[in-house]
Amino acid sequence: MGATGRFAEAIASALALRADTWGEIRLLAPGVSTRTLSIRGQEQTIDSLREDSFARVDVALFNLAPEITPEWAARAVAAGAVVVDASAAFRSDPDVPLVVPGINSHLVAERPKGIVALPGPVTWGLIDAAYVLHQGWELQHLVVTGLIAAVSKSDRGVARLREELHTVAGDPSIGQHPGDVRAAVSDLPVGSPFPAPLALNVIPWVGQPGEGGFTSAELSVGDEVRKVLGLAESVPVVATLVQVPVVLAHSMALHARCARPVASDKVRAACVAAPSLVHLDEETGEVPTPVDSVGVDPRFVGRIRQPKGAGHHVDMFVSADTTRRGASAMLLVAELVGAQLR
Numbered sequence: 001m002g003a004t005g006r007f008a009e010a011i012a013s014a015l016a017l018r019a020d021t022w023g024e025i026r027l028l029a030p031g032v033s034t035r036t037l038s039i040r041g042q043e044q045t046i047d048s049l050r051e052d053s054f055a056r057v058d059v060a061l062f063n064l065a066p067e068i069t070p071e072w073a074a075r076a077v078a079a080g081a082v083v084v085d086a087s088a089a090f091r092s093d094p095d096v097p098l099v100v101p102g103i104n105s106h107l108v109a110e111r112p113k114g115i116v117a118l119p120g121p122v123t124w125g126l127i128d129a130a131y132v133l134h135q136g137w138e139l140q141h142l143v144v145t146g147l148i149a150a151v152s153k154s155d156r157g158v159a160r161l162r163e164e165l166h167t168v169a170g171d172p173s174i175g176q177h178p179g180d181v182r183a184a185v186s187d188l189p190v191g192s193p194f195p196a197p198l199a200l201n202v203i204p205w206v207g208q209p210g211e212g213g214f215t216s217a218e219l220s221v222g223d224e225v226r227k228v229l230g231l232a233e234s235v236p237v238v239a240t241l242v243q244v245p246v247v248l249a250h251s252m253a254l255h256a257r258c259a260r261p262v263a264s265d266k267v268r269a270a271c272v273a274a275p276s277l278v279h280l281d282e283e284t285g286e287v288p289t290p291v292d293s294v295g296v297d298p299r300f301v302g303r304i305r306q307p308k309g310a311g312h313h314v315d316m317f318v319s320a321d322t323t324r325r326g327a328s329a330m331l332l333v334a335e336l337v338g339a340q341l342r
Contacts, residue, residue: 002063003027010327054079077114137258164199206241249290288319
């Protein structure tokens, strides 16, 4: 469902690497489409979404806009399908499990509404590292500074960033005087989804206005992390999201306070042992960066350190291609559901 765009392409790419347990695969999208998508080496037509699209469907993978997702999800469930949803429509619903494979996979069986939800892109980037910390030392407080790539605004955001970079790259004086960057990009034909220029800049605002001065996206990160890890509402997860001039991969600086004393060398060892993380050692000159994370599945983690005299605190940095992470996780969840249905 929603078989167009970067996420659908990531699904198709990940599907080619997995065992063929799927049977018939249907590609659907709202409206009329003449596009195709390569599924296991064969071009397949993307059909228009209709009321009868869910006949004989066991699992429906949803990547639609959240405002239309509930209506179509209800139709899919009524037709007998289990919905695995990547949108924000059901993440906060207490009757819909929010699942990250390898962390709370067992919850796919507990779906009273016939729906399994997946976290948002920022949470995909940090949840594996947060799980390592919580599993080993019990999180009491997590502070997240997210460096969010232009892809957070879909292809429109990426196109705008490229246009801005092209405009300012040839003038070495731009970026040194008040208002010069804004003036340089003000006449670009591609409308901006960002509240300020992104080229040569960072924007500490991602999402819509929320409670307490936070944005909706920042509040969602806290809610999703608590729900996936089973943290109490009293455990603060505080996020600040900053739009940065990066194309695809998101990065996060994490500061955690744990219930039990934590040592940075033990955290490094736990990250090395985690199947979903790759630890980079800054002593050898390796640090996580978004340009190295694009197009690969593992999350890169490094800069693991402790403030002096703060034995319950630890800091780290993570970079991840969250589109690939979310796509692979969606397929894993679907396979878990399929195994239960057989």
